[in-house]
Amino acid sequence: MNLKYLLYTALLSLIGLQSCDKGFEELNTDPTKTTEAYPQQFLANALINTISNNMSRNRSFNNELMQVTVSLGDSDGKVFRYDFRRSWSDHTWNGHFSQLSNYKDMYAKALNEINFSRSYQAISLIMQAYSYGVLTDTYGDVPFTESNLGRDSLILEPKFDRQQDVYMGMFKMLDSANTLLRTGATAIEGTADPLFAGDLTKWRKLGNSLFLRHLLRASHKEEVKAYVIPKIQEILQTNTSVYPIMTSNDDSAILKWTGLGAYVSPYAGTRVQDFRATAICSFFIDYLRDTNDPRINIPLYGKNGTNRWGIATYGGDFVGVPSGYAAVSEDYSKMSYFFSSDQNSGTGNTLQTDPMTGILMNFSEVQFIKAEAALRGWITNGTAESFFYSGAENDIKLWTPTWADNIKDHLMASDREWKTDGSFEEQLEQIHLLKYFALFLVDMQQWYEYRRTGYPVLPKGAGLKNNGEMPARMQYPLYVQSSNPTNYKLAVQQQGADEINTKVWWQKP
Structure with missing residues (x-):
């Protein structure tokens, strides 16, 4: 086989390869689909x-x-002790x-x-x-x-x-x-x-x-x-x-966890024993208990022993743990959890499966913003008192929609009604105590607002690090x-x- 023939054959091969490649990209593109992402x-x-x-x-x-x-525990790195x-x-x-x-x-x-x-x-x-x-x-x-x-x-x-x-x-x-x-x-x-x-x-x-x-x-x-x-x-x-x-409340920005497809609450993947290993703080639970708050007293879906937030009782009472407790100081085995003791028997939801935990912002927060703006004299188309009661009422109804009590009477029964003759600071503290509950589960807004205002006034335990200063x-x-x-x-x-x-x-x- 002579050299001329070999060169001729090689040339034909190159032309053939180019011909095979021509249109290759078009042939391998699905005309029914796009590679462009849509917003x-x-x-x-x-x-x-x-x-x-x-x-x-x-x-x-x-x-x-x-x-x-x-x-609960005595190890280092406990956030509640300002140590992280x-x-x-x-x-x-x-x-x-x-x-x-x-x-x-x-x-x-x-x-x-x-x-x-x-x-x-x-x-x-x-x-x-x-x-x-x-x-x-x-x-x-x-x-x-x-x-x-x-x-x-x-x-x-x-x-x-x-x-x-x-x-x-x-x-x-x-x-x-x-x-x-x-x-x-x-x-x-x-x-x-x-x-x-x-x-x-x-x-x-x-x-x-x-x-x-x-x-x-x-x-x-x-x-x-x-x-x-x-x-x-x-x-x-x-x-x-x-x-x-x-x-x-219908305007509140809440991503509902349906439990289907991608819409499964991230809490649902936590082991039950891990989720309940964290106790409820006495500051949080004492207010709800002492004001007879329906968010812990109204059974969820009419089933006994459960409630919207899945808070378990101990011995028939709601018992919390004081924050900032000193290490190796107390036995806190008797306390409440954000967990229903009946969850495993299928008698109701807890925060692990509640569809309402994916909150970006809720209506009650807006009402408390308006209450502060009115208190500071920036707006006059409503009173701090009216916005305060609206924020409190709508926060309760967000979680217990059938609640129909009068909010003023409800708060008055525990001496928590609006202090008409209170000082500016007393009224501001009232707004921010109930705003604190309205910000429950809302990213880190409770922490941000505390850093801005110093409210609500949180008790300080003996075991706090960082000289007892909130980070x-x-x-x-x-x-x-x-x-x-x-x-x-x-x-x-x-x-x-x-x-x-x-x-x-x-x-x-």
């Missing part, structure tokens, strides 16, 4: 992960700090920054000409503001303007924005979301929205209610008062038609120091030492 495909998964993250940290961190529960390790910081940081990528991708896809949707743009902005709010209220200064840009802009070491700037950025997001939903909203798929089933009016109310939450948190800061106070007044009084907010923040995750060292150091310089007692911007006088 609605991000929403459900991001919401489930966001709320699951919140529920985890609410149960193990917030509830321990804020005397809802008490972990830096590793506690990772969960919230990782969880919310991860979901911010999903919310940002949703926004980018909703800008696409084919998928263009002002509605999904607005929902993305609301949820971005929500996650940034949790992050900055937990750590202080955090990446904001440069966060989550590693993939598209190769910013792998984002700067940390000052908390004041993060807040102003959140306000802009929420105002923009309201405008988008007011001027150009188009219907979205109800099946893609596990929070409101596509009801854009409720999304708009959530955005503006979150707006109020953060405006109130920054309201005492002189450098932003000129914006914050008038905006609170605009939302609550002077421009209410442009800024609708939650007006009933003011979580430390940054350890890996942030090594993965973003330059900006980490700058953040410490501008905010203060990376320690739990360093106050964030809105905590400082």
